[in-house]
Amino acid sequence: MRLIVDQLSKCKIVGNLTESSTPISTSTPATACLIRISKNFEHFADDIIADLGATLTKRLGQEYFLLKCHNPNTITNSDAARYIRWNLVMDHAWPCRPEKMKDFIEKAAQALFQKFGGCNLQGVFIGVLEASSTHNPYKSLASNLRGRTLQLFTDELAAFKEVEEQEVRSPSLFCLVGKEGLYCGIRSPLQANGFYPGGTKFISQKAPHTISRAGAKIAEALHYLKLHQPLPVEGSHWLELGACPGGMTSELLERGYRVTAIDRAPLDERLKGRKGLSFKKADVARYNPVLQTQFDSLLCDMNGDVQVSLKQVIRLSENLLPGGLILFTLKTHGATTFKECNSLYHEAIKSANAGGLEQIACTHLTYNRHEFTLFLKKTK
Ligand SMILES: C[S@@+](CC[C@H](N)C(=O)[O-])C[C@H]1O[C@@H](n2cnc3c(N)ncnc32)[C@H](O)[C@@H]1O
Incomplete structure (x- = not known):
């Protein structure tokens, strides 16, 4: 048996379990x-x-x-x-x-x-x-x-x-x-960057509660979140921006969460009458929650310009409890180069921080296409 890589002494873990800030010179062995x-x-x-x-x-x-x-x-x-x-x-x-x-x-x-x-x-x-x-x-x-x-x-x-x-x-x-x-x-x-070897958790996209491909995105995102912090508890109230046709809504309801979903298009008929769901057919920019409503978490999968969507997320995070979780799909359409994609991300983080939101993680999940899932929390 010939092993090409067997470069370490037994049990030595490469890199600390926490990040190291020590600069490494290019003469460091690869x-x-x-x-x-x-x-x-x-x-x-x-x-x-x-x-x-x-x-x-x-x-x-x-x-x-x-x-x-x-x-x-x-x-x-x-x-x-x-x-x-x-x-x-x-x-x-x-x-x-x-x-x-x-x-x-x-x-x-x-x-x-x-x-x-x-x-x-x-x-x-x-x-x-x-x-x-x-x-x-x-x-x-x-x-x-x-x-x-x-x-x-x-x-x-x-x-x-x-x-x-x-x-x-x-x-x-x-x-x-x-x-x-x-x-x-x-x-x-x-x-x-994941519990599973290869990082992919298989998520079945079969009926009855699967309404759109996006359902797998939120299911995987909630699974990934467990790497960083516990999930919102059952019964938590989510505000969902850009919910139609309702794949993510359905997944949240399946987990026992309550959802206030906003979209200018209608939700899929199969969601009608689902326990815990309140739907408002409106442009998010014109939506104002009933005074003093406090959400536990916020989800945004709106298509369109990232900064325009983030502006609404920041505005509506006023109604989020301190420490509240925000899941934001950072769509990279329009950014064609690596540099442009990175600028899009850095600009988004700059706006989020200025709006009192702090990054928990940002990754590309199996069920993401040309987009990242950004995990934020309200700092106060
Ligand atoms: C990618 S789809 C969302 C898919 C959804 N997350 C699901 O699970 O099925 C984007 C949605 O954002 C909605 N949207 C985009 N901008 C909006 C706005 N300003 N107000 C309301 N809805 C908006 C669109 O109508 C569209 O339904």
């Missing part, structure tokens, strides 16, 4: 890192890699880029970070053809145990490099490899944590397998 960039932003891949000060080693699957990186902290702390769905610093890579190999699962599981046994991990999670294809034979391979690896780690892991039970700041072993081989690293979910 670290192998795997980043995932969605097809939506693939045309910015060269800019993203340059922004990280990294060089491309090779592409893996449809969306993964194996890099040589001098400062892995830039992956979570740079303009490029918003475009990187998920990342892993490579502690162990085995380029091979798993499907052609006799006893791949046993050999790979033994190698993982030998390398990572005794590393005080909270869990082992194995996904696939080619996440988007539906009939992917590597899905069962990943699941069988995880099963065998967990058997070997039985005495190591205090309890078998399922993926959503992970502590966000504790180290997990994440692995990705595909026709190009096996790629693994120790990362906390917060560092990797």
Whole structure:
């Protein structure tokens, strides 16, 4: 068995679990890192890699880029970070053809145990490099490899944590397998930017409560939020701007939230009479909540100019409780270059801060297209 990346002493985690502000000189030896960039932003891949000060080693699957990186902290702390769905610093890579190999699962599981046994991990999670294809034979391979690896780690892991039970700041072993081989690293979910290997949580978009594609966006956004803070409690009251046809509204109602939804277009008929829903057919700019109404959270998925939408969000955040959560879809239409997209974001943050809103996170989710999901909170 030949390993191309095995550059670390056993259990050493690359980068602190908290961010380091220490400048790293270009003479620092390069670290192998795997980043995932969605097809939506693939045309910015060269800019993203340059922004990280990294060089491309090779592409893996449809969306993964194996890099040589001098400062892995830039992956979570740079303009490029918003475009990187998920990342892993490579502690162990085995380029091979798993499907052609006799006893791949046993050999790979033994190698993982030998390398990572005794590393005080909270869990082992194995996904696939080619996440988007539906009939992917590597899905069962990943699941069988995880099963065998967990058997070997039985005495190591205090309890078998399922993926959503992970502590966000504790180290997990994440692995990705595909026709190009096996790629693994120790990362906390917060560092990797997601609980799942590869960062994608599959969200079923089947009826009855799925009304539009946007429903998956809010479902994934609420899941992602758990990396940063607890979800709003059941019964919380959301103000939703630009709600039509109502995919997001439906998801919020499904979770036991109350929703006041505003749109100049009508909501889907299927939402009629849904418990907890109040709908106002109006232009958001003309909408004024009943005096003293206090919302817990605000959601804005309005199309149109970002600054125009943000202006309404800031105005209506007057009716948000202190510390209230704001989810804002930052649409990048009209910004064609990496630089323009970044300016759009920085201008948005400037306006939000001036309006008393502070960023919690900003990322590109699986169900986002040419847009980011921006998580803000009201500072007072
Ligand atoms: C992308 S769609 C929203 C999809 C929705 N989140 C869902 O889950 O189905 C954008 C919506 O914003 C609404 N919109 C844009 N500007 C608006 C404004 N000034 N006032 C009211 N609605 C607006 C549009 O009518 C449109 O329905």
